[in-house]
Amino acid sequence: xxxxxxxxxxxxxxxxxxxxxxxxxxxxxxxxxxxxxxxxxxxxxxxxxxxxxxxxxxxxxxxxxxxxxxxxxxxxxxxxxxxxxxxxxxxxxxxxxxxxxxxxxxxxxxxxxxxxxxxxxxxxxxxxxxxxxxxxxxxxxxxxxxxxxxxxxxxxxxxxxxxxxxxxxxxxxxxxxxxxxxxxxxxxxxxxxxxxxxxxxxxxxxxxxxxxxxxxxxxxxxxxxxxxxxxxx
Amino acid sequence: xxxxxxxxxxxxxxxxxxxxxxxxxxxxxxxxxxxxxxxxxxxxxxxxxxxxxxxxxxxxxxxxxxxxxxxxxxxxxxxxxxxxxxxxxxxxxxxxxxxxxxxxxxxxxxxxxxxxxxxxxxxxxxxxxxxxxxxxxxxxxxxxxxxxxxxxxxxxxxxxxxxxxxxxxxxxxxxxxxxxxxxxxxxxxxxxxxxxxxxxxxxxxxxxxxxxxxxxxxxxxxxxxxxxxxxxx
DNA sequence: CGACCTATTGAGGGGACTCAAAACATGTGG
DNA sequence: CCACATGTTTTGAGTCCCCTCAATAGGTCG
Numbered sequence: 001x002x003x004x005x006x007x008x009x010x011x012x013x014x015x016x017x018x019x020x021x022x023x024x025x026x027x028x029x030x031x032x033x034x035x036x037x038x039x040x041x042x043x044x045x046x047x048x049x050x051x052x053x054x055x056x057x058x059x060x061x062x063x064x065x066x067x068x069x070x071x072x073x074x075x076x077x078x079x080x081x082x083x084x085x086x087x088x089x090x091x092x093x094x095x096x097x098x099x100x101x102x103x104x105x106x107x108x109x110x111x112x113x114x115x116x117x118x119x120x121x122x123x124x125x126x127x128x129x130x131x132x133x134x135x136x137x138x139x140x141x142x143x144x145x146x147x148x149x150x151x152x153x154x155x156x157x158x159x160x161x162x163x164x165x166x167x168x169x170x171x172x173x174x175x176x177x178x179x180x181x182x183x184x185x186x187x188x189x190x191x192x193x194x195x196x197x198x199x200x201x202x203x204x205x206x207x208x209x210x211x212x213x214x215x216x217x218x219x220x221x222x223x224x225x226x227x228x229x230x231x232x233x
Numbered sequence: 234x235x236x237x238x239x240x241x242x243x244x245x246x247x248x249x250x251x252x253x254x255x256x257x258x259x260x261x262x263x264x265x266x267x268x269x270x271x272x273x274x275x276x277x278x279x280x281x282x283x284x285x286x287x288x289x290x291x292x293x294x295x296x297x298x299x300x301x302x303x304x305x306x307x308x309x310x311x312x313x314x315x316x317x318x319x320x321x322x323x324x325x326x327x328x329x330x331x332x333x334x335x336x337x338x339x340x341x342x343x344x345x346x347x348x349x350x351x352x353x354x355x356x357x358x359x360x361x362x363x364x365x366x367x368x369x370x371x372x373x374x375x376x377x378x379x380x381x382x383x384x385x386x387x388x389x390x391x392x393x394x395x396x397x398x399x400x401x402x403x404x405x406x407x408x409x410x411x412x413x414x415x416x417x418x419x420x421x422x423x424x425x426x427x428x429x430x431x432x433x434x435x436x437x438x439x440x441x442x443x444x445x446x447x448x449x450x451x452x453x454x455x456x457x458x459x460x461x462x463x464x465x466x
Numbered sequence: 467c468g469a470c471c472t473a474t475t476g477a478g479g480g481g482a483c484t485c486a487a488a489a490c491a492t493g494t495g496g
Numbered sequence: 497c498c499a500c501a502t503g504t505t506t507t508g509a510g511t512c513c514c515c516t517c518a519a520t521a522g523g524t525c526g
Contacts, residue, residue, distance in 0.1 A: 069375060069378075069379060073463065073464070075379075075383040076383075077378055077379045077382040077383055079375055079378060091368065091371060093365075093368065097372055097375060098375065127360075131364055131367070134364070134367055134368065134371060135324065135325065135326065137371060138330075138367060138371050138374060139330055141371060141374035141375065142302060142312055142330060142331065142374065144378060145302075145312055145374065145377060145378060145381060146302060146304060146308075146310045148378060148381035148382045149310040149381045149420075149422075149423035150304060150308040150309075150310055150423065152482090153482065181504070181505090182505065182506095183504090190383070191483090192482075192483060192484085193504090193505080194482090194483075194484085194506085194507085195481090195482060195483075196505095197505060197507080198482095198506080198507080200506095201506070201507085213491090214490085214492090214504080214505080215504095230306065385513075386513075414473090415472075415474095416472090424514080424515090425515060425516085426472090426473080427473095427474085427514090427515075427516085428513095428514060429473095430474055431474080431475080431514095433474095434474070434475080446523085447472080447473080447522085447523060447524085448472095468526095469524100469525090469526085470523100470524085470525085471522105471523085471525100472521100472522080472523075472524095473520100473522070474519105474521070474522085475518105475519085475520075475521090476517105476518085476519080476520095477516105477517090477518090477519105478515105478516085478517085478518105479514105479515085479516080479517100480513105480514095480515080480516090481512105481513095481514090481515090482511105482512095483510105483511080483512075484509105484510085484511075484512090485508105485509090485510085485511100486509090486510105487506105487507085487508080487509105488505105488506080488507075488508095489504105489505080489506065489507090490503105490504080490505070490506085491502100491503080491504070491505090492502080492503080492504090493501085493502080493503095494499100494501080494502100495498105495500090495501105496497105496500100
C-alpha cells in the first residue's frame with residue numbers, strides 16, 4: 001500500500017487524510033470524507049460496547065480492531081478482525097450489536113451517525129455502498145460459521161493464517177506483523193490458546209511458518225499451509 | 234397463528250393470499266403483495282442453489298426451508314432454518330450466497346428480482362424494511378457463531394429446542410412439529426447425528442422433553458432445558 | 467411382508483480441553 | 497545495567513467429550 005508522495009512527510013493530518021481518502025474511495029464511499037474527524041485509540045481500549053447507543057461509526061486508518069460478543073457466563077467469541085481501510089459500526093441501527101476494541105494502537109476517522117444518515121438519504125450511491133458493506137459482513141459471517149461448524153484445529157489455524165496473509169496484515173514480503181495474542185486467535189477460532197500455540201508450533205516444525213519473535217508469524221510455505229486445510233477424512 | 238375467517242374455507246388462493254398478506258405486513262413489506270406469485274416445493278426440493286444467478290426471492294407461506302453451504306470436500310453447514318412468514322433470497326445482489334432446500338413441503342410467494350428492485354427505488358420504506366431483513370440475518374449469524382464457537386453439545390441442543398419453541402414450529406401447546414431429521418439438526422449445530430440422538434435421549438430421560446413419534450419433540454419442562462444451557466465450567 | 471430409510475444405542479478411539487509448570491518477553495525501579 | 501515482577505507463550509501429562517464405526521431397532525411405503 002503506497003501513500004503517494006506523502007509517506008516521506010512528517011506532517012500528520014494531511015498524511016492521514018490522504019490515506020483515509022484513498023481507502024474510502026475503494027469502497028465507493030468517498031462522499032464520507034468531508035464529515036469525518038480523526039481520532040485515536042490505545043491498544044486494549046474499547047471503541048464501542050455491545051448494546052451501547054449507536055452514535056458514531058468509524059473508518060480504520062491504521063491498526064487493528066476486534067469485534068466480539070461476550071456471553072452472560074463470560075465466554076467470548078470474536079466475530080471479526082478489522083484493519084486499515086475497513087469500516088466499523090455501519091452495520092446496525094439503534095445500538096451496537098458487537099463490542100469493538102483496539103488490538104493495537106488505532107487511528108480512525110469518526111463519523112457522527114446522524115450525519116451519515118442524512119448523507120444516505122441524499123445520495124443513493126452512498127446508501128448502496130453501505131448496504132454492500134453489510135452484505136459483505138454477512139458473507140464473512142457465513143464463512144466463519146463453516147470454520148466453527150466443520151473444521152478441525154489445524155484446518156482452522158491454517159485457513160486463518162492464509163486469510164491474514166490476504167488482508168492488510170502483511171508487512172514486508174511474507175512476514176505477518178500480527179499484533180494478536182494467542183487468546184485473541186483462540187476466541188476467534190473457537191479453540192483454546194494452548195491449542196493455538198501447539199498448532200503453530202507444529203506448523204513451524206514442518207517448515208510451513210516461522211515464529212521470529214513474539215507476535216510475528218512468517219509464512220514460509222503456503223502450499224504446506226494449504227495442505228493443512230484439507231482433511232483426508 | 235390464526236388465519237382470520239378463511240381457515241374454514243376450502244378455497245385455496247384467497248386463503249393463501251390472506252395468510253401471505255398478514256405475514257408480510259408484520260415486517261413492513263405489504264407493498265410487495267401485489268407483485269408476488271404463489272409457488273410450491275416438495276420436501277427435499279431445491280429452491281435455489283448457492284452461486285446461481287439471483288432472479289427471484291421468496292416469502293414462505295407454509296413449510297420450512299434450510300439455508301446451507303457445502304464446502305469443496307462435501308461438508309455441509311446449515312446456516313439457518315426459515316419458516317412461515319420468513320423471507321429468503323433478499324439478502325444478496327447478483328447471486329445466491331446459500332442454497333435453499335425445502336425441509337418439508339413448502340408453499341411460497343415468488344418475487345421477481347427486477348420488480349423488487351424497482352419497488353425499492355420508488356419506496357424508501359420498502360428499502361428500509363429489506364435492509365432491516367439483512368441486519369436481522371446478520372444478528373442471527375452472530376448468535377450462531379457463539380453457539381458453534383463456545384458451546385458444548387448439550388448447550389447447543391437445548392438452546393436450539395428453546396429457539397424452535399419461540400419460532401413458528403410450535404403446533405399445539407408445546408409440541409414441536411419439527412419436520413427435521415437428525416442430520417439436519419446436526420449440520421446446523423456443528424455436531425453429528427449420533428450426538429444429537431444421544432443428547433435428545435438424555436433430555437428425555439431427565440424429563441425435559443418427550444419424543445412422542447418420529448420428528449416430533451414435546452417440550453415438557455423448559456426450566457430443565459434451560460438448565461442444560463448453562464455449563465458450570 | 468419385506469425393502470429401505472431414519473433413529474437409537476454401544477464400544478472404542480482421538481482430538482481438543484484442563485491443569486500445571488517452565489520458558490520467554492516486557493516493563494520497572496534500584 | 498541488572499534484578500525483579502508481570503504477563504504471555506510454550507510444553508507436558510492426563511482427562512473428557514464428542515466422533516467414528518458398527519449393530520440394532522423402529523417407521524414408512526411399496
